[in-house]
Amino acid sequence: MHRHQGICIKRCVCSRVDFADLKELADLHGAETIPQLQAIREFGVNCRLCHPYVRQMLRDGTTEFSHIVHGDERS
Numbered sequence: 001m002h003r004h005q006g007i008c009i010k011r012c013v014c015s016r017v018d019f020a021d022l023k024e025l026a027d028l029h030g031a032e033t034i035p036q037l038q039a040i041r042e043f044g045v046n047c048r049l050c051h052p053y054v055r056q057m058l059r060d061g062t063t064e065f066s067h068i069v070h071g072d073e074r075s
């Protein structure tokens with residue numbers, strides 16, 4: 001039987017910060033956008049692959065992803 005190895009995406013790898021920690025900061029400071037969150041804690045300034053995930057996190061609170069989220073440029 002084929003065993004599917006799921007992916008788990010839960011942090012900005014480049015800045016070494018978990019989405020869960022970013023969410024805590026966003027809740028604490030009322031940040032609703034990536035730039036607002038970046039003013040509090042630096043992340044997402046290198047490859048930016050984490051942006052679509054953080055964007056969804058800010059929308060619905062998800063901090064762990066088991067699927068690829070494709071980016072759009074809205075923030």
Ligand code: FES
Pocket residue numbers: 011012013014015043044045046047048049050051
């Ligand atoms: S993973 Fe966030 S900038 Fe690269």
